[in-house]
Amino acid sequence: MRLRLAAAGPAALKVLAAAGTVSAPVQVEWGGLSERPPAPALPPWAPTLELDSGAVLFSPNAICQFFFLARGEEPTDLSNQWLEWEATELQPAASAALYAQLVSGRKGPEAAGALGKLLEHLEHSLARRGTAYLAGECRSVADVVVWGSLFLLLQEEGSLPGELQALRSWFQSMSGSEACRRAAASVLEPKVLQEFRACLQKQPPPCPATEAASSRQPEEPEEEGSEPALSEEEIAAAVEAWNQGPEALPQPWDPPKPVLPVQGRRNVLITSALPYVNNVPHLGNLIGCVLSADTFARYCRLRGWNTLFVCGTDEYGTATESRALQEGLSPRQLCDKYHGLHADIYRWFHISFDYFGRTTTPQQTQIAQDIFQRLLARGCLQEQRVEQLRCEGCRRFLADRFVEGCCPSCAYPEARGDQCDRCGKLINAVELKEPRCKLCRAVPVVSPSQHLFLDLPKLQGRLEAWLGQAWAGGRWTPNAEQITR
Incomplete structure (x- = not known):
């Protein structure tokens, strides 16, 4: 060395x-x-x-x-x-x-x-x-x-x-x-x-x-809203109550349905990562995000906190369209099929979601379009030309997952339009050598297309001011704050 x-x-x-x-x-x-x-x-x-x-x-x-x-x-x-x-x-x-x-x-x-x-x-x-x-x-x-x-x-x-x-x-x-x-x-x-x-x-x-x-310390975080440290007497009383059996323990909070914020109680919202709907969940999916969130939700309920634990299937994107083509289904049919599979599997594992939904509801559409319209009305979006691969046979621009070709880094012949599975290098689809459309196997051409972008420089001042207030409250971990900076 x-x-x-x-x-x-x-x-x-x-x-x-x-x-x-x-x-x-x-x-x-x-x-x-x-x-x-x-x-x-x-x-x-x-x-x-x-x-x-x-x-x-x-x-x-x-x-x-x-x-x-x-x-x-x-x-x-x-x-x-x-x-x-x-x-x-x-x-x-x-x-x-x-x-x-x-x-x-x-x-x-x-x-x-x-x-x-x-x-x-x-x-x-x-x-x-x-x-x-x-x-x-x-x-x-x-x-x-x-x-x-x-x-x-x-x-x-x-x-x-x-x-x-x-x-x-x-x-x-x-x-x-x-x-x-x-x-x-x-x-x-x-x-x-x-x-x-x-x-x-x-x-x-x-x-x-x-x-x-x-002022934040590694062993003694002082976050706003955190409960005071327990005294030796409180810990001893809790141990004694535990030894007396379940009857002596405080009863968990049973919130009304639907779960909404309650004045005077500690309100906790828990969300785990939304699983993609184009596959069957396996143990890695469960352990990676759902199980840990479920464990924390159960802990919060035992503490008597008003807890809402939500999740749902992520049903938009080219991954869904690609899988639907493979299975000979429409995207909607594919989403209906795998949403049911996901829900059944999580129920079998007794994952305690208060609500397990999906991203294709009318409410989701209304919220997403409202955000877009307000950004557009306030001049926070800008249009730019982007070079993209277009398949003339399919008469469409190709998303990354619909392109494959030879990796420009390692020459792997079946690299995807976003990443090479052999060397792991991230790829822009137009960089692929000998690209081909995964749908019809035709050779696509590079063509300009118009895209909308969020104008982040216009929002930078307000975003930094808001973050300054958030950090001043001491509620972010040091790691999250440094990454955001």
Whole structure:
């Protein structure tokens, strides 16, 4: 394995300390900042780990995780939580504080003070667990990653407030380990550190995590509307009631039908992914989405929450039309057939839907057309020409599923118009070599067609304002928020 590093910084600290902690057989190479990694979206100092297989890892946390996995240390739920928290909460705030320290000249204690509640959370978690490490009795990948983000900020004496005793003890223990000391010595060389500072000055200041986001913790989420934590007395009373039998337990909420929101109760809407109607459900479909949603719905009802669990068959799209042609049925006949099969199978498994419908109802049509008409009236749609394959024999433009041909990447002769089943590459149908219509086997031609698009740039400002309000409430997971950003 070859680990390439461009400059000092938290990323280099993490991966060097992780490699040293598990004694990974890795060859370390330092390169210039001008040698960017193959992923252009990454900063020039991002590390890369080239595996013996030829695959390359770019994420510092993924590299650290790989080193520990290679030694046979499986990740735990707790260590995974800390890695997610470090990536979405600590790392943005620490990067902003480090920029202020190295570029703006802010002193260590001032920069560390900017982390505020994040350091307090670390102190609380370490003190509560009564152990020297974050995720167990031994040094884990989570300890290395969190230490790497903090070291350059907290290395100066007096950077940590005196009341953070557990955090101070953990930080000193980590910094005193041989692997961390060697990693720190490598990145703290004046020449290397100066090069990193010069590179930082050329970058825009990083955005720290928002106050709402930084207040969310991995082990103790504080979402709006969540119930308070149970006391020891409440837990003991619940155990005693359970031992007395079902008669002593609170009765589940029996909502009126149809299930509608009830003022003063906790109202929960649960939807599982809508299954396509062109096949018979198998165990993978059930386990992948329906069963987990059903389990949660049953839990919510036992808690006495007013719960509505809905699902239905997705009956629109070319997959339905293609299957109907194969079976010699009209699309409507095919949908009626498979909707009944789906409903029967879910009933046999006792899936507790409050309503299992379908997307071809008059209400669905009315709602969808109303959305379209309002978008059109407000100028939020635009028309554009798109190059598409047209079959002159069938006298129609061909959807992706109605085209097959030779994959432009691997030359597989039966690639679909949207993806190659051999190499997995996503394909634009017009890129296929030797394309043919799946309906009549004729050779289609490329022809322009008019399509409607949602004008997202026109909606961007309002969408960002709405998202800002949603995030301020603290009801989104950090992962969902980062993906949306």
